[in-house]
Amino acid sequence: MEQHVEAKSEVSQVQKPISKTKFKHYKKLDTEIKVHEIAAAPDYLPLNSTEFIQHFTNMITANEEYDLFEYHKNYIKVMGYANRGLLETCLDYFTQKNENLIVATTPLHHTSWRDGIEKFVKHENIHIIDVNDSLNGLEKFPNIDKCDLVIITHQFGQDFDLNGLDEFKKKTGAIVMEDRVQGGTQEIKFSSPLADITLYSMAMDKRPIALGGAFLYMRKENKEIAEAIIKMIASYPPEPIRKRFIDLLKKIPTYLLYNKKRVTYIFLKTIQMLKLNLLDFTNTYRKKNPGFERNNFTLKPSKGLMKSMSQHYYDYRNMENLYEEKHMLFRSYLSDDIIRRFFPWYRDAGLTPYNTIYVDEKFVKKFLKFMNRSYVCIIWNPTYKMFNFDYPGKEKHQKFHDGIIYLPCLATMSHEEIRYLADRITKFDAIVSK
Numbered sequence: 182m183e184q185h186v187e188a189k190s191e192v193s194q195v196q197k198p199i200s201k202t203k204f205k206h207y208k209k210l211d212t213e214i215k216v217h218e219i220a221a222a223p224d225y226l227p228l229n230s231t232e233f234i235q236h237f238t239n240m241i242t243a244n245e246e247y248d249l250f251e252y253h254k255n256y257i258k259v260m261g262y263a264n265r266g267l268l269e270t271c272l273d274y275f276t277q278k279n280e281n282l283i284v285a286t287t288p289l290h291h292t293s294w295r296d297g298i299e300k301f302v303k304h305e306n307i308h309i310i311d312v313n314d315s316l317n318g319l320e321k322f323p324n325i326d327k328c329d330l331v332i333i334t335h336q337f338g339q340d341f342d343l344n345g346l347d348e349f350k351k352k353t354g355a356i357v358m359e360d361r362v363q364g365g366t367q368e369i370k371f372s373s374p375l376a377d378i379t380l381y382s383m384a385m386d387k388r389p390i391a392l393g394g395a396f397l398y399m400r401k402e403n404k405e406i407a408e409a410i411i412k413m414i415a416s417y418p419p420e421p422i423r424k425r426f427i428d429l430l431k432k433i434p435t436y437l438l439y440n441k442k443r444v445t446y447i448f449l450k451t452i453q454m455l456k457l458n459l460l461d462f463t464n465t466y467r468k469k470n471p472g473f474e475r476n477n478f479t480l481k482p483s484k485g486l487m488k489s490m491s492q493h494y495y496d497y498r499n500m501e502n503l504y505e506e507k508h509m510l511f512r513s514y515l516s517d518d519i520i521r522r523f524f525p526w527y528r529d530a531g532l533t534p535y536n537t538i539y540v541d542e543k544f545v546k547k548f549l550k551f552m553n554r555s556y557v558c559i560i561w562n563p564t565y566k567m568f569n570f571d572y573p574g575k576e577k578h579q580k581f582h583d584g585i586i587y588l589p590c591l592a593t594m595s596h597e598e599i600r601y602l603a604d605r606i607t608k609f610d611a612i613v614s615k
């Protein structure tokens with residue numbers, strides 16, 4: 182069997198730390214702002230046209246069998262068809278061992294994780310960990326003595342501060358599983374020594390990107406769990422080539438609209454000319470976007486997808502540099518006070534394509550209208566979902582959930598556009614602070 186490409190290159194690749202302030206091309210400008218429109222969508226697909234085409238050709242050229250796993254010194258890497266599929270496989274494994282699985286978890290997750298947890302775990306066994314007011318650290322653990330699994334979803338391109346997890350883990354002996362799709366740098370595999378299983382996605386707008394696929398890391402102490410999970414994935418039906426082909430085709434319109442500035446510009450001008458509501462359009466497009474569609478995900482990845490994943494595993498480095506660089510520039514145009522109120526979680530840099538802002542619930546409608554009038558593409562919280570059952574302290578998390586808005590993604594924005602966006606936010610703040 183062909184050993185996965187990453188296993189060979191991992192040794193030879195020098196693990197370069199990400200530079201903290203890379204303002205190579207960007208010097209802070211203090212001239213008058215020249216642009217008054219932003220040709221950028223709230224998402225970005227981090228790949229060029231050649232890479233896009235290569236994902237198609239990989240379906241034909243991938244002949245070898247790829248292993249679904251790699252054994253490393255301290256961890257095992259397991260490849261899957263989708264992050265949500267890996268999550269459900271893990272939960273399936275844990276609930277087969279213990280049908281009364283007790284879980285402690287952060288309050289907000291990607292829709293697929295919220296649904297997966299609710300599908301496998303009885304709601305009376307799901308205990309919520311409270312987060313701090315800056316929305317970047319754990320604040321209070323549930324008062325329980327028994328817990329099988331801690332599930333953490335990191336947000337906004339950085340890792341949660343796992344305050345208190347050490348004690349809780351010691352007390353309960355729980356396994357810690359984390360969704361790091363929107364977490365911190367992948368130069369480290371786990372967000373903390375406390376994490377046992379870490380999940381990533383290589384889907385459409387992810388870091389790294391293979392237009393599909395996902396992987397997880399499992400500590401070698403949990404080798405038995407990793408082996409059971411590998412067996413389960415190997416027993417799933419393989420992703421049909423036809424499905425991979427159609428899924429890739431469906432991503433083309435989004436690729437053009439999100440990545441090609443000329444296409445985005447023409448689209449925005451058309452919306453303006455026809456006096457259409459941009460906000461309605463972006464929200465509907467995101468909800469119904471055929472490129473994001475994910476129905477059957479308990480599949481074994483096809484050879485083409487495995488080839489794409491192994492080719493692009495290291496791409497996260499360039500992406501992290503790009504996201505970080507642009508975030509730092511954006512941040513440099515915002516006052517400390519605005520950062521504290523609108524981006525309370527900011528610590529160092531945001532390593533996610535989603536340029537997320539938090540707006541107090543009483544100003545959310547006003548903010549959406551304000552940005553819509555300026556023809557800035559924004560979306561009201563498309564990702565993070567609350568659990569469907571009630572629990573003490575839910576109102577605080579609801580408020581947090583309701584205030585999350587995606588701004589245009591900085592990755593494709595010019596320096597002037599970034600300045601203009603920062604200026605819009607500063608203007609909005611001045612209006613509501615009056």
Ligand SMILES: Cc1ncc(COP(=O)(O)O)c(C=O)c1O
Binds near residue numbers: 266360383384
């Ligand atoms: C934070 C987070 N977790 C999980 C997922 C699910 O990833 P996948 O599409 O590979 O199932 C996503 C995808 O958008 C995500 O943003």
